Amino acid sequence: MDSLVFLIPLAILFGVVALWIFFWSLKSDQYEDLDGAAERILLDDEDDASPPRV
Amino acid sequence: MTCCAVDAAAAARPLQAPVSREELELASRDLGDGVRQVDLAVPAVHCADCIRKIERGLAALPGVTHARVNLSTRRVSVKWTGADVPPLLETLDGLGYAAHLFDAGESDRDPQLAWLLRALAVAGFSSMNIMLLSVSVWSGAEPGTRQAFHWISAVLALPALFYSGQVFFGSAWNALRHGRTNMDVPISIGVLLAFGMSVYDTYQNGPHAYFDAATSLLFFLLIGRVFDHMMRERARQAVSGLVRLAPRGAAVLRADGSRDYLPLAEIEPGMTLMVAAGDRIPVDGVVATGQSELDCSVVSGESLPQPVAEGSSLKAGMLNLTGPLTMTVVARSADSFLAEMVRLMEVAEGGKARYRRLADRAAQLYSPVIHATALLSFVGWLVATGDWHQAITIAIAVLIVTCPCALGLAVPIVQVVAARRLFENGIMVKDGSAMERMAEIDSVAFDKTGTLTLGRLRLDEDAAIDPAAARIAAALAATSNHPASRAIADRFGGNPAGIVFTRVTELPGQGIEAVARDGAVYRLGRVGWAALTDVSDGAGTVLGRDGRVLARFAFHDDLRPDAREAVTALRQQGLSPLMLSGDQLPAVARVAAELGIGDYTAAMLPADKLARIEALARDGHRTLMVGDGLNDSPVLAAAHVSMAPATAADIGRKAADFVFLRPGLGAVPLALAVSKEAGKLIRQNFGISILYNLIALPIAIAGFVTPLVAALAMSLSSIVVVANALRLRAGRGGQTKPEAPGAAAVTTTPETAAPEARAAGRG
Numbered sequence: 001m002d003s004l005v006f007l008i009p010l011a012i013l014f015g016v017v018a019l020w021i022f023f024w025s026l027k028s029d030q031y032e033d034l035d036g037a038a039e040r041i042l043l044d045d046e047d048d049a050s051p052p053r054v
Numbered sequence: 055m056t057c058c059a060v061d062a063a064a065a066a067r068p069l070q071a072p073v074s075r076e077e078l079e080l081a082s083r084d085l086g087d088g089v090r091q092v093d094l095a096v097p098a099v100h101c102a103d104c105i106r107k108i109e110r111g112l113a114a115l116p117g118v119t120h121a122r123v124n125l126s127t128r129r130v131s132v133k134w135t136g137a138d139v140p141p142l143l144e145t146l147d148g149l150g151y152a153a154h155l156f157d158a159g160e161s162d163r164d165p166q167l168a169w170l171l172r173a174l175a176v177a178g179f180s181s182m183n184i185m186l187l188s189v190s191v192w193s194g195a196e197p198g199t200r201q202a203f204h205w206i207s208a209v210l211a212l213p214a215l216f217y218s219g220q221v222f223f224g225s226a227w228n229a230l231r232h233g234r235t236n237m238d239v240p241i242s243i244g245v246l247l248a249f250g251m252s253v254y255d256t257y258q259n260g261p262h263a264y265f266d267a268a269t270s271l272l273f274f275l276l277i278g279r280v281f282d283h284m285m286r287e288r289a290r291q292a293v294s295g296l297v298r299l300a301p302r303g304a305a306v307l308r309a310d311g312s313r314d315y316l317p318l319a320e321i322e323p324g325m326t327l328m329v330a331a332g333d334r335i336p337v338d339g340v341v342a343t344g345q346s347e348l349d350c351s352v353v354s355g356e357s358l359p360q361p362v363a364e365g366s367s368l369k370a371g372m373l374n375l376t377g378p379l380t381m382t383v384v385a386r387s388a389d390s391f392l393a394e395m396v397r398l399m400e401v402a403e404g405g406k407a408r409y410r411r412l413a414d415r416a417a418q419l420y421s422p423v424i425h426a427t428a429l430l431s432f433v434g435w436l437v438a439t440g441d442w443h444q445a446i447t448i449a450i451a452v453l454i455v456t457c458p459c460a461l462g463l464a465v466p467i468v469q470v471v472a473a474r475r476l477f478e479n480g481i482m483v484k485d486g487s488a489m490e491r492m493a494e495i496d497s498v499a500f501d502k503t504g505t506l507t508l509g510r511l512r513l514d515e516d517a518a519i520d521p522a523a524a525r526i527a528a529a530l531a532a533t534s535n536h537p538a539s540r541a542i543a544d545r546f547g548g549n550p551a552g553i554v555f556t557r558v559t560e561l562p563g564q565g566i567e568a569v570a571r572d573g574a575v576y577r578l579g580r581v582g583w584a585a586l587t588d589v590s591d592g593a594g595t596v597l598g599r600d601g602r603v604l605a606r607f608a609f610h611d612d613l614r615p616d617a618r619e620a621v622t623a624l625r626q627q628g629l630s631p632l633m634l635s636g637d638q639l640p641a642v643a644r645v646a647a648e649l650g651i652g653d654y655t656a657a658m659l660p661a662d663k664l665a666r667i668e669a670l671a672r673d674g675h676r677t678l679m680v681g682d683g684l685n686d687s688p689v690l691a692a693a694h695v696s697m698a699p700a701t702a703a704d705i706g707r708k709a710a711d712f713v714f715l716r717p718g719l720g721a722v723p724l725a726l727a728v729s730k731e732a733g734k735l736i737r738q739n740f741g742i743s744i745l746y747n748l749i750a751l752p753i754a755i756a757g758f759v760t761p762l763v764a765a766l767a768m769s770l771s772s773i774v775v776v777a778n779a780l781r782l783r784a785g786r787g788g789q790t791k792p793e794a795p796g797a798a799a800v801t802t803t804p805e806t807a808a809p810e811a812r813a814a815g816r817g
C-alpha cells in the first residue's frame with residue numbers, strides 16, 4: 001500500500017508527460033508531412049552545402 | 055528509384071494554360087512586412103532527392119526566403135520578399151517538375167483534424183490509465199485500495215468526459231434540439247449516466263464502477279471518427295491539388311495602349327482583353343481582332359477545334375489554341391457561362407441533400423429501441439425488487455452494452471478501408487455517403503468528350519495516305535502545337551525523315567505554311583487555304599503543295615483506355631449505359647457505335663442534360679453521372695452520385711462524388727464494385743452488432759454485466775467488426791495492377807494500330 005502512494009502518481013505523471021509531448025508535437029506541425037519526414041532523414045544537413053538564406 | 059505511380063500529372067490535360075507571373079501574384083498571400091507566400095502543387099515530387107532539388111533550387115532564387123516541400127500533399131510553399139515575383143514555375147520546370155496553381159480556397163491546416171486528434175489522445179490517456187487501475191480491481195484488490203483506485207479513476211475520467219466527450223455531446227445536442235436522434239444520443243446518455251452512477255457508487259463504497267467502460271467507449275468511437283475525417287480530408291486535398299483550369303485574372307488592354315492584369319471580379323463589360331494562344335477565355339465576350347481556333351470541349355463537349363474570327367462569340371472556359379486574340383467583354387465574370395453553370399448546379403443539388411446516411415437511418419431505428427429497452431429494464435427491476443439503485447445500474451449496463459463501439463465503428467471502418475482501396479487505384483471519394491449512394495445505382499449516364507474519350511484528337515486510321523506526303527505532313531506538323539498537328543506528328547512520329555524547310559509560318563485559324571528547299575510551297579491546314587479543291591466535301595485538314603492536294607486527314611477523338619471494358623462490365627451488372635453529349639451527332643454516333651451504347655443523344659445543352667437526368671430521377675431511377683465538362687457540372691450535382699476525371703473542369707470536380715486520377719475508365723466499374731462490396735460488409739457489420747446485442751442484452755437485463763464483462767464484450771465486438779471490414783476484396787493490389795489491365799486494354803483501342811502505322815509511315 002505504501003508503495004502505491006508514490007507509484008500511482010508517478011505512473012499518471014508519466015502519462016501526463018506523454019500526453020503533453022503528443023500535444024506539443026501536434027502543435028509544432030510534426031504531423032503535417034509524415035511522408036516527407038520519412039524521406040528527409042536521407043538528406044544531408046542544410047548548412048553543409050545549401051546557399052546562404054537571405 | 056521507383057516512383058509513385060499515382061499522380062494527377064499523368065492524367066492532366068495535355069495543353070495547359072501557362073501561369074503568368076501576374077496570376078501567381080494574385081494567387082499569393084500577403085504575410086505582412088513585404089513577405090508574400092504562395093503554395094504550388096508539384097505532383098511529381100516523390101523522394102528525398104526531389105525535396106532537396108526543389109528546396110535548394112527555389113531557395114537560390116533572389117528574394118526567396120523560404121521554400122518547403124510537403125511530400126504528403128505534394129505541394130511546395132514558397133515565401134519571398136520584394137516587388138517582383140521570382141520565376142518559381144520556370145525554375146521548377148527547369149528542374150523537371152511541372153508545377154501548377156491549384157484551388158487553394160482554404161489553407162493547408164486542418165483545425166478539425168487537430169481537434170479530433172487531441173480529443174483522441176486525451177481519451178486514450180484516460181482510458182488506458184483507468185484500465186490499468188481496473189485490472190487490479192478486477193484481480194481482487196482489497197476494499198480500501200479498490201476505493202482509492204475508483205476515486206483516481208473518477209478524476210482521470212474527467213478530462214476524457216469533458217474534453218473528448220464534446221465531440222459526441224455537441225452532435226447529440228444538435229440532433230436533439232432539432233427533434234431528431236442520431237447515434238451520438240445513446241452514446242452521450244450512456245457515457246454521462248455511467249459516469250454519474252459510478253461516482254455515486256464510489257461514494258457509497260460500491261464494488262463496481264464503470265469509469266473504464268465510459269472512457270474506452272469514447273476512445274474506440276473517436277478512433278472511428280478520426281479515420282472517417284482523415285479519409286475525407288485526404289480526398290479533399292487530392293482533388294483541390296489538381297490543376298486549376300479557370301484563370302484567376304486577365305490582361306486588360308486600356309484605351310491608351312497600356313496593359314493591366316486584373317482579377318476576374320474587376321473585369322467589366324466593354325473592356326478589351328488580350329488572350330494569348332494557350333490561354334483560357336476568362337469571361338464571355340466577342341472576338342475584336344485576330345483569328346484562332348478554340349478548344350470548346352470543356353464548355354460544349356465538341357471534340358473538334360472551332361475556328362473563330364472577328365465577331366465570333368466566346369464563352370468563358372474555352373481554350374485559345376493557335377493565335378492571340380483581343381476580345382470585347384460582354385458579361386462580367388459573375389454573369390458568364392461559368393457562373394450560369396454554378397447557378398444551375400445549386401438548383402440541381404437537391405437529390406444528394408435528400409439522401410440520409412446509412413448510419414443515421416440505422417440510428418433512427420436503433421436508438422429508440424435502446425432507450426426503450428433501458429427504460430423497461432429500469433422499470434422492470436424497480437417493480438420487481440423496489441431497489442432504485444440496482445434498477446439504475448442495470449439500465450446503465452444495458453445502455454453501455456447495447457451501444458457498443460461495434461455499431462459506431464460498423465460503418466466508418468468499412469468506408470475507410472474502401473476509400474483506401476479506391477485511393478490505391480487512383481480514385482478519390484469525397485465522403486462515405488457517396489459509396490452508399492453508388493451502391494444503389496440502376497443506370498449510368500456518360501458524357502462523351504473528355505469522359506468516354508480523352509478529349510484529344512487522333513488521326514483516322516482508315517484513310518490511305520501516301521507515305522511521302524505523310525512524311526512531309528509530319529515534318530510540318532511537328533512545328534506546331536495545334537491539336538490536329540500534334541495528332542499528325544504523333545501518328546507519323548514527328549519528323550523522322552529530317553526534312554528541312556527554309557521558312558515555316560503558322561497562320562492562326564488557317565494552318566502551317568512552309569517553303570521547301572526546292573522552292574515548293576507546302577501548306578497543311580484548312581481546306582480552301584492549304585489547297586483549292588472541290589469544296590463539296592467541306593471540312594477537314596489537307597496537305598497541299600503549291601495549291602494542289604497531296605493528302606487529306608480526318609480526325610476523331612480517342613477513346614479512354616478501358617472504355618469498352620468499362621461499358622461491358624457495367625452492362626453485365628444490368629446497368630444500361632446512356633450517353634449525353636453536347637457534341638455533333640456524327641461524332642457521338644461513332645463513339646456510341648464503337649462502345650455499343652444504344653441510347654445516346656447529341657448536341658445537348660447543359661439544361662437538356664439536366665432535364666434528362668431529372669426525368670430519370672422522377673421515374674425512380676438512381677443515376678450515376680460520369681462527366682468532365684463545365685457543361686456537365688449541373689448534371690454532376692443533380693445525379694444520385696457522380697464521377698469525374700481529374701482533367702474535369704474545376705467546378706465539375708467539386709461537384710463530383712468520385713474523382714479518378716488515372717486515364718483509364720476502368721475506374722467506373724471498380725468504384726461500383728468497391729462500393730457494392732463495402733455496402734455488403736456494412737450490412738454484415740450491422741448483422742454482427744445485432745447478433746452481439748442479442749447475446750449481450752439478456753445478460754445485461756438479467757443484471758450480470760459487471761464492468762469486466764462490459765469491457766470484454768465491447769473490445770471483442772469492435773475487433774470482430776474491424777476484422778470483417780479488412781476482408782474487402784475488390785480492387786485489391788491496386789498499386790501494381792495498372793500496368794496489366796492497361797496493357798490489355800491497348801489491344802482493343804485504336805492506339806494498337808499506331809505503332810505499326812508509325813513503322814509503315816517511316817518505311
